[in-house]
Amino acid sequence: MSNATPASASHYPAATVKEKIERHTLSVLVDNEPGVLARVIGLFSGRGYNIDSLTVSETEHEKHLSRITIVTSGTPMVIEQIRHQLERLVQIRRVVDLTDSAMPGIERELAMVKVRGKGENRVEALRLADAFRARVIDAGTESFIFEITGASEKIESFINLMLPLGLVEVSRTGVVAISRGPEGM
Amino acid sequence: MTKEMTGAEMVIQALLDQGVEYIFGYPGGAVLPIYDAMFQQDKLKHILVRHEQGAVHAAEGYARTTGKVGCVLVTSGPGATNAVTGLTDALMDSIPLVCITGQVPTHLIGNDAFQECDTVGITRPCTKHNYLVKSVNDLPRVLHEAFHIAANGRPGPVVIDIPKDVQFATGTYLGPKAVPMKSYRPKVKGDLDKIKAAIDMLANAKRPIIYSGGGIINSGREASHLLREFARLTGFPVTSTLMGLGAYPAADPQWLGMLGMHGTYEANWTMHDCDVMLCIGARFDDRITGRIDAFSPGSRKIHVDIDASSINKNVKVDLGIVGDCAHVLEDMIRIWRAEARQPNKQALATWWKQIDKWRSRNSLAYRQSNETIKPQYAIERLYALTRDRDVYITTEVGQHQMWAAQFFKFEEPNRWMTSGGLGTMGYGLPASIGVQLAHPKSLVIDIAGEASVLMTMQEMSTAAQYRLPIKIFILNNQYMGMVRQWQELLHGGRYSESYTAALPDFVKLAEAYRGYGIRCDKPGDLDHAIKEMIDVDKPVIFDCMVDQAENCFPMIPSGKAHNEMLLGDVAGDIAKAIDERGKVLV
Numbered sequence: 001m002s003n004a005t006p007a008s009a010s011h012y013p014a015a016t017v018k019e020k021i022e023r024h025t026l027s028v029l030v031d032n033e034p035g036v037l038a039r040v041i042g043l044f045s046g047r048g049y050n051i052d053s054l055t056v057s058e059t060e061h062e063k064h065l066s067r068i069t070i071v072t073s074g075t076p077m078v079i080e081q082i083r084h085q086l087e088r089l090v091q092i093r094r095v096v097d098l099t100d101s102a103m104p105g106i107e108r109e110l111a112m113v114k115v116r117g118k119g120e121n122r123v124e125a126l127r128l129a130d131a132f133r134a135r136v137i138d139a140g141t142e143s144f145i146f147e148i149t150g151a152s153e154k155i156e157s158f159i160n161l162m163l164p165l166g167l168v169e170v171s172r173t174g175v176v177a178i179s180r181g182p183e184g185m
Numbered sequence: 186m187t188k189e190m191t192g193a194e195m196v197i198q199a200l201l202d203q204g205v206e207y208i209f210g211y212p213g214g215a216v217l218p219i220y221d222a223m224f225q226q227d228k229l230k231h232i233l234v235r236h237e238q239g240a241v242h243a244a245e246g247y248a249r250t251t252g253k254v255g256c257v258l259v260t261s262g263p264g265a266t267n268a269v270t271g272l273t274d275a276l277m278d279s280i281p282l283v284c285i286t287g288q289v290p291t292h293l294i295g296n297d298a299f300q301e302c303d304t305v306g307i308t309r310p311c312t313k314h315n316y317l318v319k320s321v322n323d324l325p326r327v328l329h330e331a332f333h334i335a336a337n338g339r340p341g342p343v344v345i346d347i348p349k350d351v352q353f354a355t356g357t358y359l360g361p362k363a364v365p366m367k368s369y370r371p372k373v374k375g376d377l378d379k380i381k382a383a384i385d386m387l388a389n390a391k392r393p394i395i396y397s398g399g400g401i402i403n404s405g406r407e408a409s410h411l412l413r414e415f416a417r418l419t420g421f422p423v424t425s426t427l428m429g430l431g432a433y434p435a436a437d438p439q440w441l442g443m444l445g446m447h448g449t450y451e452a453n454w455t456m457h458d459c460d461v462m463l464c465i466g467a468r469f470d471d472r473i474t475g476r477i478d479a480f481s482p483g484s485r486k487i488h489v490d491i492d493a494s495s496i497n498k499n500v501k502v503d504l505g506i507v508g509d510c511a512h513v514l515e516d517m518i519r520i521w522r523a524e525a526r527q528p529n530k531q532a533l534a535t536w537w538k539q540i541d542k543w544r545s546r547n548s549l550a551y552r553q554s555n556e557t558i559k560p561q562y563a564i565e566r567l568y569a570l571t572r573d574r575d576v577y578i579t580t581e582v583g584q585h586q587m588w589a590a591q592f593f594k595f596e597e598p599n600r601w602m603t604s605g606g607l608g609t610m611g612y613g614l615p616a617s618i619g620v621q622l623a624h625p626k627s628l629v630i631d632i633a634g635e636a637s638v639l640m641t642m643q644e645m646s647t648a649a650q651y652r653l654p655i656k657i658f659i660l661n662n663q664y665m666g667m668v669r670q671w672q673e674l675l676h677g678g679r680y681s682e683s684y685t686a687a688l689p690d691f692v693k694l695a696e697a698y699r700g701y702g703i704r705c706d707k708p709g710d711l712d713h714a715i716k717e718m719i720d721v722d723k724p725v726i727f728d729c730m731v732d733q734a735e736n737c738f739p740m741i742p743s744g745k746a747h748n749e750m751l752l753g754d755v756a757g758d759i760a761k762a763i764d765e766r767g768k769v770l771v
């Protein structure tokens with residue numbers, strides 16, 4: 001705070017509208033062409049939006065379509081802006097806000113968790129993995145790699161539990177999401 | 186039409202098929218094949234500028250005054266980077282451009298080759314869309330798509346980066362009809378239910394205002410006609426942004442003048458006190474709204490814009506309609522008529538009485554002088570003495586730009602070309618070249634500041650080469666006047682680096698460029714000198730020496746509300762105009 005410019009020293013007013021911050025997941029259908037991801041990321045950095053998570057992969061090879069899932073946070077006005085700004089990009093086909101009640105979505109994330117340990121800790125890690133339905137995908141005498149899928153919160157708690165048991169490192173995919181019900185995007 | 190040709194020939198053919206008449210450019214190694222193809226035909230005319238920024242501004246001027254897509258051709262590396270300011274300017278002001286940049290051959294891309302730069306990377310945030318064309322087979326599609334994207338929806342600049350080997354390669358050319366546009370189809374018709382709801386709000390308004398902007402100009406001449414018709418139908422007051430001047434005739438009694446930071450007292454107060462606002466083709470820019478939380482606090486707002494992201498970006502509105510201005514206005518007029526709507530005549534009469542009170546403050550008044558030329562007076566005379574001519578005005582950026590907006594009156598769209606969003610000093614001179622090419626017989630004047638005009642002065646050489654009789658009317662206050670004004674009002678009169686010592690002799694400079702120079706420093710000589718300028722059939726630099734200390738009023742300082750406007754000391758009684766908080770600022 002100490003080095004912040006006092007309001008009166010600037011001609012520009014401090015932000016005056018205060019709204020609460022929400023977390024939203026957007027599903028974005030794009031033409032799978034060079035530069036699409038750069039455009040999306042550039043839009044977020046250029047306009048000061050947050051990216052909490054971003055995943056991208058081709059989903060329909062013949063149609064040349066990829067799907068980007070973005071988890072972002074901002075005021076409702078900013079979230080609406082993000083959606084419209086994305087829609088403005090020429091290579092973007094459709095943007096759906098999966099946090100919006102009109103098209104509620106289901107979210108999953110995959111993580112690979114490497115744990116190193118012996119004796120009691122090893123047993124405990126395996127026991128917890130079982131409770132979380134994490135699979136062992138690599139095992140040695142000193143370490144395990146678990147694969148776990150689920151909502152981000154579940155992965156978060158699993159990682160927290162592994163921490164005292166010898167957590168070495170984690171690799172996460174970021175959130176992928178899809179809308180519930182029979183309709184597609 | 187399909188035909189075998191080289192990539193370079195495709196570029197020329199596609200431009201011709203898209204109806205391009207002029208291309209503004211500058212050659213270099215990476216575009217030599219295109220220049221070679223151009224040499225072998227005579228339909229597409231090339232205008233050789235003196236700096237690539239000038240090429241882009243010239244194309245902007247041309248586009249803004251004709252409604253067509255402006256075209257630019259520059260080389261790789263420095264050619265492309267020099268174009269960036271112009272591209273950003275066009276993006277901010279929604280000007281349709283196609284800019285072709287040369288690139289090093291594909292096998293050298295990424296190797297830091299001579300005159301290589303990451304053009305698509307650099308221009309991604311300053312274009313509406315851009316392409317790097319890696320195969321000649323993609324080139325026809327990309328060329329036609331670029332025109333489609335530049336001109337449709339909210340217009341903007343599109344860059345096509347073409348490596349030199351792709352220009353040399355041979356492929357099959359396809360005409361515009363043979364390449365379908367895959368995905369970019371902006372919505373032009375507004376939602377009818379929303380338009381009906383808008384009509385309902387407007388018909389019941391007691392204190393309405395129409396706040397229009399550059400979107401009306403972009404939408405085409407029809408939009409201006411429809412705006413006039415709707416205003417006539419309703420009797421509502423009309424104001425406009427800097428970019429929208431000319432869409433509504435300044436001579437009309439319903440016209441309030443420009444709004445915003447240097448807008449009229451009546452326009453800003455009408456915005457502040459209105460109960461229903463129809464914003465059409467404008468975007469609630471900070472130069473318009475002032476302090477957001479004090480912006481038109483009591484009104485319900487309708488916003489019509491072709492760009493959905495403009496709606497609810499800065500100001501939360503009650504009703505957003507996504508669509509093209511002309512289409513939406515047409516529907517509004519039709520529905521108003523079909524439902525035999527009537528405005529609330531009694532309330533409207535009271536509203537107009539109030540507006541007339543604000544008008545009577547005469548907020549543009551200034552103190553006349555017999556000794557020095559007041560800049561406002563110079564523009565008033567320029568306006569008066571050009572009434573019998575077909576006039577187009579471009580400007581640079583600064584006080585002179587605001588005075589031009591305040592004192593030059595526009596009755597028609599596409600006659601006012603200025604850099605609004607980016608505020609690019611150096612825009613006006615090259616822009617006037619583009620405008621003069623589009624209207625060879627008309628009088629094209631760049632209302633300039635002495636500082637701005639030096640930023641692209643070299644384009645005088647272009648004007649001379651093509652015998653374009655543009656008139657550069659410099660309001661020479663020897664200061665970066667707008668900077669000086671802010672320093673006076675907001676930085677305790679510490680004029681840090683805003684005075685330009687050792688300015689060139691503009692008369693001699695004009696002559697050096699094979700043009701004609703005029704200097705005037707007495708109010709009494711002004712009319713004669715302006716007439717002389719108009720009659721010279723050459724590029725002219727008019728060095729109009731004006732009062733160095735004049736400030737541009739009214740002014741809403743950044744971050745202040747509309748009712749905290751500062752007025753000049755000649756306008757109405759200042760004490761009554763500004764509330765207590767505002768007075769502290771004076």
Ligand SMILES: Cc1ncc(C[n+]2csc(CCOP(=O)(O)OP(=O)(O)O)c2C)c(N)n1
Pocket residue numbers: 581582583584585586608609610633634635636637638660662664665666667668
């Ligand atoms: C390229 C660029 N650099 C800096 C600025 C900041 N700026 C805005 S107005 C202005 C002064 C312009 O002076 P002049 O052209 O003499 O016009 P005046 O205000 O005196 O009429 C400056 C430096 C700008 N708008 N554009």
Ligand SMILES: [Mg+2]
Pocket residue numbers: 583634635636660661662663664665666
């Ligand atoms: Mg000046």
